[in-house]
Amino acid sequence: MLRLPRLVRSRGLRYSSSIPRFPCVEAHATRESRLTSLASDSIPGPSSGPEPPYARPNPASYTIFHSPNPLPLTYHLSPLPSFDIAYETWGTLSPSKDNVILLHTGLSASSHAASTAANPADGWWEKFIGPGKPLDTNNFFVICTNVLGGCYGSTGPSSTDPSTGSHYATRFPILSIFDMVRAQFRLLDHLGVQKLYASVGSSMGAMQSLAAAWLHPERVGKVVSISGTARSSPSSVAMRFAQRSVLMADPNWNNGFYYDGVPPHTGMKLARQIATITYRSGPEWDARFGRQMRPLPADADPNGPRVPALCPDFLIETYLDHQGEQFCLKYDANSLIYISKAMDLFDMTLPSLQALGLPEAQFDAVDADGRARPHSTSHSKSHPPPTNPPAHLPALAQGLAPLAQTPTLVLGVQSDILFTVEQQREVVNALHMAGNDRVVYYELGGVWGHDTFLLDVMNVGGAIRGFLS
Amino acid sequence: MLRLPRLVRSRGLRYSSSIPRFPCVEAHATRESRLTSLASDSIPGPSSGPEPPYARPNPASYTIFHSPNPLPLTYHLSPLPSFDIAYETWGTLSPSKDNVILLHTGLSASSHAASTAANPADGWWEKFIGPGKPLDTNNFFVICTNVLGGCYGSTGPSSTDPSTGSHYATRFPILSIFDMVRAQFRLLDHLGVQKLYASVGSSMGAMQSLAAAWLHPERVGKVVSISGTARSSPSSVAMRFAQRSVLMADPNWNNGFYYDGVPPHTGMKLARQIATITYRSGPEWDARFGRQMRPLPADADPNGPRVPALCPDFLIETYLDHQGEQFCLKYDANSLIYISKAMDLFDMTLPSLQALGLPEAQFDAVDADGRARPHSTSHSKSHPPPTNPPAHLPALAQGLAPLAQTPTLVLGVQSDILFTVEQQREVVNALHMAGNDRVVYYELGGVWGHDTFLLDVMNVGGAIRGFLS
CATH class of the missing domain: 1.10.1740.110 (Rna Polymerase Sigma Factor; Chain: A)
Known part of the structure; x- marks a missing residue:
């Protein structure tokens, strides 16, 4: 029932000549x-x-992987001299280390995706991770990291710069999504994990999930991209x-x-x-x-006026x-500031990727002139180009060519105003144009917008469960 | 062509240990x-x-109507003791004063809707007002006011409180859209205009346009509501x-x-x-x-790195x-602050209107229990209620009952994220349910969003021209 402004004209406050107060x-x-x-x-x-x-994070609740070796950075010639990545795990690593799901977080989440013995508090994806849950720890070994640039145990602007002994603050280098993923693969190397069963992420995590498969197509078995994008739109940059x-x-x-x-x-x-x-x-x-x-x-008079x-x-x-x-x-x-900027900078169209000069550059799928090689981007008969595509779609298809063979789940939500459903379809269409015949796409209704990935266990969880099995 | 971030890895800046600068x-x-x-x-x-x-407005460019008489206010028992309304006009008032269009502004616009002899600068609706234009000054006498609460000549928080000799500041009373319209009708009284040919407005002006016809159904011949609403949505309140x-x-x-x-x-x-x-x-x-x-x-090296x-x-x-x-x-x-708050408070559902205790209260169309009288809200066969209507639609139809006989143009834009197209349809459906058989509705495509009303002379102007003729 609506609570309405009430004004009983026979009583009430005169507007005052004293200085008003503003509690907010x-x-x-x-x-x-x-x-x-x-x-x-x-x-x-x-x-x-x-x-x-x-x-004051709780270091006992996560594990720190410390890399004494420098991390090359996308936007700087100087590497990050050393770095930490905080991570947590759920489930059991198989002897052949082939059951690993790398879970990527959204902007501000920690590695605490679900409760653990060390930290029994609910995690941000509590209902999605565990025995019999969509990320089924009876089968999978799930790893979630605090992202590079974050503040929950991984190296970021609040960390101490070993060269000065002070906080990095804004002397910290601008990061890319690729830098974040590269740091995660250092952790995988450390753990002896050669190939992921799947790379899974929502929101910014979906960007990382796609970036992981682009950097290391041979090391990523499946990709899950939920409410993400392969090219940040100007309206999301604006927000x-x-x-x-x-x-x-x-x-x-x-x-x-x-x-x-x-x-x-x-x-x-x-x-x-x-x-x-x-x-x-x-x-x-x-x-x-x-x-x-x-x-x-x-202490208000319930029958009094409401100004x-x-x-x-x-x-x-x-x-x-x-x-x-x-x-x-x-x-x-x-x-x-740093992580939201990394999101803004994320753009998997081919010219943008080429301009980054990434050392792992996956441009084998395009020829010297930047044109897509026929085998990976020819349109299969089952995937004609969409009608009225955005102008950048061919460039995005070229950029995503390294994912042409990777089974990919794309999931979008029609009420999402940050990562719009048009952007979800764009990823799907670009993958199709790149020759990927193993794209699964779900588009959800409902009113939960971008947060659907945190809330809709039945539909989001069900899609993931089906795709991973 | 896209301008891409460039990084030439063989040259470029190391990230500095000096304090960074932020020009913005x-x-x-x-x-x-x-x-x-x-x-x-x-x-x-x-x-x-x-x-x-x-x-430092230019008082020579507009006329001031000064009311020495108090203005009753919706949310305060004390009236505004006196007030000024700045206004400009275009065209010629007919001898019978029956050709007046009252033009309402958006949040921050002045009365300068179009150039005048006194102020030849382009106005905010320059292409819409003039001889042969959509608001055709060969036929109509157009009046535009600076809104009550504004800062371009009309009384607002920056005005001097006559009782203290100081600026009102936040001692100014909270306003409603109805207060603004009531001040405009004082101006019309002063000019001897008994009945408007039309009340026209976009954005907040559309709220005022509807409110004018609600307060004085007998004094408003036609209503134009462009990219407005009859009930501010929580998402627009949020913004x-x-x-x-x-x-x-x-x-x-x-x-x-x-x-x-x-x-x-x-x-x-x-x-x-x-x-x-x-x-x-x-x-x-x-x-x-x-x-x-x-x-x-x-002074940047065009071949240098772009961090x-x-x-x-x-x-x-x-x-x-x-x-x-x-x-x-x-x-x-x-x-x-004050005008955006007035927009938030605008809600023409019947319970909300009843709670305001407006002296002009137009509740004749509803019976003592707040139910709509059959004559004005029965659904005509040509206007069945929409499928899946919002829960508040019946209450909005009851609130809009006084407009049941007023020819009304509603125009919305599909790309508008502030006053969504769903809200435009809501106004149309509520008017239909209130028994209004003279509603004209246009829904525009295009990418200009809420600003379409300022930009799209052909489609917005054409709709207005057709409706007013």
Whole structure:
């Protein structure tokens, strides 16, 4: 039932000539005071910041793979001199090490995809991983890593630069999705895993899943790409740009050098509010919140007038406010900036891939002029090119040519406004044009938008289970 | 042709151990310095702020209607004691004053819809107003006002409160769309216009256009509602909430009391960036910008490496940055907050309208229990209720019952993500269910999204011309 604004005209507040108060704005100052107080209580030194929760991960709950060897980087001549990758596993590695599923995360997730003995808290894909679940640990050995650039145990901007002894901050190099995947394959090398049974990911994880098969077609048995893309669209860049902009405008961001002080908690809250808008859908909010307003404060007269507030008043507003508040100290601001930028830069069209100069470059499928070789990109009779394709589709098909033989599951959601269903069809069409006859495609309805991959165990889980078996 | 990131691996920059610079962040500080300097140069006093451009409108270019009589307000018992409405006109008022078109604006537009002798600059609907144009001044007398709450000559938060001699700031009362329209009808009374030939508006102006016919069905001959809604959706509330949040978090906002200092220019820029995302569409950006990047600086080596930047790098980013920069001193931050809130509050479902206690209350069409009277809401055979309607559709039909006899043009755009095409159909279906047999509905394709009403003279203009003739 709708809760409506009420105004009883025979009673109520006159608008006041005193200075109005805005609790939602005061909340930023209150948080600032609390964090400043924490900072001043800590021991002075180069890393004496207030240590928000993200800076206190639980190292006992994951394993660290430390690579003392440098990692080449896509956008920099200097490699990352050494790096850590935090990871967790579920299930049992088979003696021949042929049952490995590498699970890639979305932007801000940790390696804790599901509960473990070391960390019994629910993971972000709790219902998808376990005995008899879609990623069935009776059969598979599942590995999930914190992504390179993240802040949950893997090397990122908040890590100490061994050459200076200080946090990298924004001296950290710009990363690509390929860099992240390359670091994961170092971990696989370390574990002696030569070939993955499958590379599985949603959202940014779907980009990594495709990138893994592109970098190492011979090492990836199957690919699962859920609500992802092979070429970030300008509208998704726009949404992430808006988030980075509000974050970088927070004075506490301080050009990225906030680790010894108070982090940009207000910018993070505002950025998360924007992000949250892109994760669900209008139809979901209409069904879930409609135009309902927040309950009146306990001391309010329930029969009194209700004057609308400029601070959150509708439930959709309090929801966004709450999501921002919950997140703003849980994740490192620079990690958000770097990883969202890596997503923006992801583009598997052939000219873009060629410009990256990747050492593993998989251009065997194209000839010297960048034209697709006939065997891998000829259109099979069963896969004619789509009608009215986007202009970049042929270039994307050329770029995806190394995946021509890889069984691939693509799953998209019609209510997703961040990774639209058009982008899902684009991946499918490009793979078809590249000659891949083993593409499975599901398009889901429902109102959960981009977050469907976290919520819809029956449909998303079912598709994965069927494809992997 | 795509401009691609380039990296020549044999040359290029090592990532530096020096502190990185972020020109996009420095731009905020530079603007701040400039505005602070302007503020200190001005004569001290209660209104000695730096006077951004919006504070220097050209009073010679519009007419001010001053009402010394109080205006009742929807959400406050105290009326606005007096108020000004700035307006401009085009064409000639007929002797019987029966050829008037009242044109309502979107959120941030002024009364300058088209060039005039007093102000020859192009207006925001220049191609739509004039002799032989869709709003044909050979036939019609067009009136456009700056909205109540605005900052281009009409009374708003930046105006002086006569009771204190200071700016209202956030002591200004929360407004409703109905308040804005009521102020416009005071102007019509002043001009001796008893009945409008038509009420025309796009975006927020479409809300006003519908509200005018609801408040005064007998005074509105025809209604044009372009890319509007009769019930703000939670997703549009979410987008406007995100804008208000970044604006109110700017320390310069100062709870709305910035008129004697530096305005929240950074918050305004960030808010406008978010708004701009909602005004166009992903397909337009893909066609217009694709994944092109900004040109390299003039002093850059064109053959050198291109390391991606965290500041705007893709053209879509520089576009949003530019739109924000252009807007941030052109409009009053408090006007943006108040008017966007009025849009959020707009809801013509019957229970919501009843809760407002409007003095003009048009509930004749419903009986004492709030049920629609048969004559106005019975479904004619030609208008069966739609399949799978939103739950609030019957309540919206009841609310719109006063428009049952008003010829209404509804026009929507399929690529509009702010006022979705589903909302356009909702208005049409509600009017049909209310018994209105004179609804004309056009649904446009194209990639221009919400901004189509500003751009598509042929299709939008043609629909208006046909409907008004």
